[in-house]
Structures are given as structure tokens and as C-alpha cells.
Amino acid sequence: MIAIVDYGAGNLRSVQKAFEYLQVESQVVSSRAELRGADGLVLPGVGAFGTAAKRLRGSGLFDTVQEWLRSGDPFLGICLGMQLLFEGSSESPGVEGLGVFKGTCLPFKEGKVPQIGWNQIQIQEGSRLLEGVDDGSFFYFLHGYYVETGDTGMVTALTQYGVTYPSVVERGNVMAVQFHPEKSGELGLRLLQNWVESC
Amino acid sequence: MLATRVIPCLDVLDGRVVKGVRFKGLRDAGDPVELARLYNDQGADEITFLDIGASYRDREILVEVVERVSGEVFIPLTVGGGIRSVDDMRRILNAGADKVSVCTAAIKNPSLISAGSEVFGSQCIVLSADLKRVGRGWHAYINGGRDDTGLDGLEWIEEAERLGAGEILLNSIDMDGTREGYDLELTRKVSESIGVPVIASGGAGTPQQLVNAVIDGRADAVLLASLLHSGEFTIPEIKAYLRAQGVSVR
Numbered sequence: 001m002i003a004i005v006d007y008g009a010g011n012l013r014s015v016q017k018a019f020e021y022l023q024v025e026s027q028v029v030s031s032r033a034e035l036r037g038a039d040g041l042v043l044p045g046v047g048a049f050g051t052a053a054k055r056l057r058g059s060g061l062f063d064t065v066q067e068w069l070r071s072g073d074p075f076l077g078i079c080l081g082m083q084l085l086f087e088g089s090s091e092s093p094g095v096e097g098l099g100v101f102k103g104t105c106l107p108f109k110e111g112k113v114p115q116i117g118w119n120q121i122q123i124q125e126g127s128r129l130l131e132g133v134d135d136g137s138f139f140y141f142l143h144g145y146y147v148e149t150g151d152t153g154m155v156t157a158l159t160q161y162g163v164t165y166p167s168v169v170e171r172g173n174v175m176a177v178q179f180h181p182e183k184s185g186e187l188g189l190r191l192l193q194n195w196v197e198s199c
Numbered sequence: 200m201l202a203t204r205v206i207p208c209l210d211v212l213d214g215r216v217v218k219g220v221r222f223k224g225l226r227d228a229g230d231p232v233e234l235a236r237l238y239n240d241q242g243a244d245e246i247t248f249l250d251i252g253a254s255y256r257d258r259e260i261l262v263e264v265v266e267r268v269s270g271e272v273f274i275p276l277t278v279g280g281g282i283r284s285v286d287d288m289r290r291i292l293n294a295g296a297d298k299v300s301v302c303t304a305a306i307k308n309p310s311l312i313s314a315g316s317e318v319f320g321s322q323c324i325v326l327s328a329d330l331k332r333v334g335r336g337w338h339a340y341i342n343g344g345r346d347d348t349g350l351d352g353l354e355w356i357e358e359a360e361r362l363g364a365g366e367i368l369l370n371s372i373d374m375d376g377t378r379e380g381y382d383l384e385l386t387r388k389v390s391e392s393i394g395v396p397v398i399a400s401g402g403a404g405t406p407q408q409l410v411n412a413v414i415d416g417r418a419d420a421v422l423l424a425s426l427l428h429s430g431e432f433t434i435p436e437i438k439a440y441l442r443a444q445g446v447s448v449r
Contacts (some may be wrong), residue, residue: 117420160200182273189273
């Protein structure tokens with residue numbers, strides 16, 4: 001069973017529906033107790049970093065997610081769920097992220113903000129998530145901030161939007177994508193399937 | 200590189216797609232679910248549903264359509280028409296839509312934009328602006344393009360951006376249905392005066408006009424209805440043309 005963390009930050013229906021389509025059992029969870037028996041954890045999210053981090057803390061799930069990340073069990077962060085893995089964001093100064101990866105989130109300075117639409121990924125070496133996905137493939141992005149990190153070893157895909165930034169990160173079983181696989185058509189479903197198989 | 204989005208628009212009335220849909224190879228060209236599936240298979244970047252009846256019953260039917268489409272079509276879905284409250288937005292989003300577009304209700308009650316973007320995030324809220332040339336500028340119209348509000352269209356769009364609209368669906372009433380091309384001056388003015396993406400709508404009759412909307416009008420996306428529904432062009436044909444003219448597409 002895949003657990004989708006619900007901390008009140010946005011629409012989880014599409015993530016759920018994508019798993020339904022893939023015939024993978026998933027459940028929206030909002031407490032530690034409900035995580036029992038989960039094979040993988042998905043942290044979705046839209047909106048502001050600070051609001052999301054606070055909601056995660058307020059719902060008591062912050063520590064739970066952090067424990068899960070430390071345990072090395074399969075994890076997938078989507079969009080803001082990826083950004084929350086880092087230390088913080090200039091969107092919400094002083095608010096701490098989950099901090100499992102070194103780096104911070106910065107606002108785009110060029111182009112229309114937020115970036116909305118299909119952009120390409122440049123695949124780096126060693127990705128499990130992107131197996132069977134061609135370099136240069138398009139995924140659906142929707143975000144105003146991007147991750148900046150000196151820890152490039154975990155970056156398995158990059159994307160350009162004024163700057164070149166990490167769009168997929170993977171270290172062990174902790175994986176995250178800046179785009180929305182649940183809204184990226186066939187390729188997005190492929191990526192989710194790859195992740196489920198790693199669970 | 201970020202691709203220019205090609206977005207089919209389906210006008211839905213009484214559970215059926217209206218506006219002259221003529222397709223070969225479809226059992227029933229008027230079924231919104233079937234048409235959404237077809238456009239998705241053809242490579243549509245998003246799909247927009249417009250509830251043109253907007254009665255209570257129409258809304259119920261559309262919610263069901265969105266439920267069904269979002270279970271098998273995994274690209275962004277926008278729904279507009281008759282959305283008057285945050286609760287209306289929630290129902291549509293819970294059914295599987297990713298964005299809602301507001302037009303008349305937002306002019307009558309601009310706080311609908313701020314309330315919606317606070318609850319769901321500005322990426323969920325699309326301002327649909329129906330503008331018509333009046334004098335040397337453009338006015339914002341409501342009620343399906345029937346009534347002039349007297350509001351300056353460009354000022355209204357800037358205001359909507361400040362209130363939290365994450366995207367502007369820009370309809371030119373003058374060009375809508377003419378197939379003579381988008382209002383490029385308007386598209387460019389709006390695109391250059393705001394920081395959020397602009398979807399050009401109203402007037403497309405040839406693929407070259409889409410190129411013009413992107414290159415001259417600086418549109419970030421194009422909304423297509425009759426050009427596609429007429430069966431005259433398919434999405435792959437349109438994208439191939441755009442690509443050949445130097446427009447980045449998926």
C-alpha cells in the first residue's frame with residue numbers, strides 16, 4: 001500500500017487517481033498510525049513552502065515523515081514535496097524544511113513566474129526513477145521556486161528555466177521530482193510505475 | 200525549454216460538447232469524456248472544459264465528467280463557467296480538476312480570486328477575461344460576452360493578478376469565431392504588462408495565426424476550439440507546424 005500524506009496542502013485526488021489507474025493500492029493518510037503497513041510514502045504539495053512546513057508540523061506529521069526518511073523506506077516527494085526535503089526556502093525565511101538534503105529554494109528571476117507548463121529534463125547518470133524515459137522528455141511543471149544545492153551527487157535530472165536546476169533527485173530510496181508525474185501523461189505514469197516497483 | 204501549450208477547449212452543455220464538433224472515427228463526437236481522451240492521445244498539453252449552461256444540473260453533470268476524465272487522462276484539466284464561490288471551486292477540484300477559471304463572478308466579486316488563491320494556491324485560479332475593443336482600449340465584458348462592465352480590460356487583468364490569479368485566459372470578443380486570427384495587439388499588451396502566463400483565445404483559423412499569437416502576441420499558450428473540433432486540423436499537425444516555425448512544443 002502506498003501512503004499519500006495529507007497535511008491540508010492541496011489536491012491529492014490526481015495523485016490518488018494516477019495510482020488507481022496503475023492498479024496500485026493507495027491511501028490518503030493524515031496520522032502516524034495510518035502509516036502502519038505502508039510500503040511507500042508520497043509527499044505531495046502545492047502552494048507556499050512556509051505554509052506547507054507549518055501545516056506539516058501542526059498536523060504532527062513533520063516528525064513522522066522525517067523518521068520515515070531516516071528509515072530508508074521508499075519515499076517520493078512531488079513538487080513542493082521535493083522542496084520540503086531541503087533545508088529551507090527564501091519564500092519563507094526562518095522556516096525549516098525536513099532537511100534531509102543540503103540546499104535551499106530560490107525564486108525564478110526570469111520568465112513568467114510561476115513556471116507553468118511542459119518542460120524538458122536532462123537526465124544524469126544513475127536514475128532508477130527515469131528508467132525507460134528518454135533524455136529531453138517533457139514533464140508538467142508548476143512552481144515559482146527552484147532548488148539550489150551544492151550536493152549534486154543525488155541530482156538525476158536537470159531542467160532549464162532561466163537557470164538550470166535539479167528536477168529529479170534520488171538518494172537510496174528517497175526520491176523526489178519537481179514536476180507533476182500525475183499530470184505528465186504517459187511518461188508521468190511510467191515514472192510512478194518505476195517508483196512503485198522500487199517499493 | 201518550456202513548451203508553448205496547445206489547449207483544446209470543450210464547451211459543455213447538458214453533458215455534451217457543443218460548438219460544431221465534427222470528428223471522424225469517433226463513435227460519438229459530442230461525448231466530452233471521449234473527446235478528452237482523443238485530444239489527450241493526440242498530445243494536448245491540457246484540456247479546458249467550459250460549462251456554458253451553468254445551471255445547477257449542468258454543474259452536476261460536469262462534475263461527473265471531470266471525475267471520469269481525470270481517472271484516465273493524466274494531463275492538467277481546467278474547468279470554468281458559472282463558478283461563483285470557493286465551495287464551487289472545491290467541488291470541481293475534488294472531482295479531479297487542477298484549475299478553475301472565473302470570469303463574471305470575479306468581476307462582480309473580485310475577492311473570489313483572492314479567497315480561491317488563498318485556499319487552493321494561485322496556480323489553481325485562472326482569470327478568464329472577455330475583452331472587447333471600445334474606443335482606444337478594451338473593456339471587460341461579463342455574462343458570456345453580452346454585457347459591458349465599463350471596466351478597462353487591461354486594468355482589470357492587472358488587478359486580478361494582484362489578487363492572486365495564476366494565469367490569464369484572454370478572450371477577444373471581437374475576434375472570437377471569426378477565424379481571422381487572435382487580437383495580437385491585445386495579446387501582446389496583456390502579456391507584457393503582467394508576470395503570469397497568458398493563454399490566447401478567440402479567433403484562431405489557421406496554424407500560422409497560432410504562431411503569430413506566440414511570436415508577435417507573446418502568448419504562453421493557445422486555446423483552441425473550432426480549429427480542432429471542425430476536424431480540419433489535428434493536434435499533431437498543429438504542433439508540427441508550430442515546431443517548423445520555431446515555436447517550442449512538446
